[in-house]
């Protein structure tokens with residue numbers, strides 16, 4: 598089956614009620630036919646549902662879809678994207694191990710590495726995603742994992758998955774990719790030797806700004822380890838959220854097509870706008886990693902970033918002058934959202950570290966939604982023109 602068909606047709610086995618849409622299974626536990634079945638399920642001799650912290654049919658449907666869409670053996674779903682990131686670190690790293698991580702990372706992942714992992718004796722080094730020579734210098738005998746994000750949030754840096762995969766193979770590292778911005782519809786990291794794919798399902802997978810969720814996908818042995826860790830630590834996804842997310846995946850392909858179409862139109866419009874200093878979008882030829890982006894992604898994704906000519910002050914005027922666009926912390930919604938990473942998601946990252954990954958003080962991130970492109974461009978154009986009045 599093709600991507601779109603799998604996203605729609607994988608579903609929980611039909612019940613005696615012959616329902617067409619999948620029901621939700623809001624139950625914390627499951628009943629056993631007899632004591633022997635209970636014993637053998639607990640012993641792992643028989644597979645089946647026991648307790649929703651371990652497995653639940655609604656959650657399982659979502660997991661099986663993620664695994665099928667990423668073309669890997671299995672997946673485990675979590676309550677948020679950060680729960681997925683944390684579970685990956687905690688499952689595969691122990692005291693004395695070392696991680697290499699791209700410095701172009703989501704703010705909370707960056708903070709987790711920078712401020713928390715040392716509590717468990719886990720060491721790390723940040724690497725510049727664009728200089729693989731530096732990766733070779735920083736890899737150590739105790740390095741266990743390479744963790745990257747491409748395109749990165751919010752800098753939209755593109756990392757060459759093929760090179761990163763080869764590097765991980767050469768050094769026998771567990772290669773983890775946060776595939777949140779691309780989704781499996783635009784990019785399948787497993788084709789480049791990725792061992793573990795992490796998702797925040799809160800973003801494009803839900804795509805409608807309703808629920809939070811996360812997922813970890815990979816080969817059977819690795820996902821089994823993650824499942825075993827999560828079974829005793831409890832980051833399980835709720836059945837209701839899983840049901841919403843599984844339904845959302847049915848429309849992922851059509852939504853992503855429109856997100857990408859609107860985003861490239863907006864990026865091209867901004868490139869020619871007199872108030873704009875710089876536009877960043879992976880499928881613009883001016884993007885520094887354009888060649889890599891077109892090699893590993895089928896379209897450029899739903900995020901565009903730009904800088905206004907008048908710096909931070911004009912950026913703030915711009916955000917306040919918008920009439921339709923939402924000022925909100927989410928992304929990957931039907932609604933177009935503008936954010937200012939330097940004062941929000943990346944406020945806890947030092948200015949020096951922010952600048953290294955392209956998060957300048959005037960950077961504005963647009964998560965391009967599904968409204969009509971003329972309305973999106975109209976609102977941004979108006980707000981840019983209004984914000985310029987004080988600066989020219």
Ligand SMILES: *Cc1c(COP(=O)(O)O)cnc(C)c1O
Nearest residue numbers: 677678679703750777797799810
């Ligand atoms: C949002 C996000 C996360 C975290 O996901 P939550 O669902 O908010 O916990 C991780 N990685 C990336 C790239 C994100 O954008």
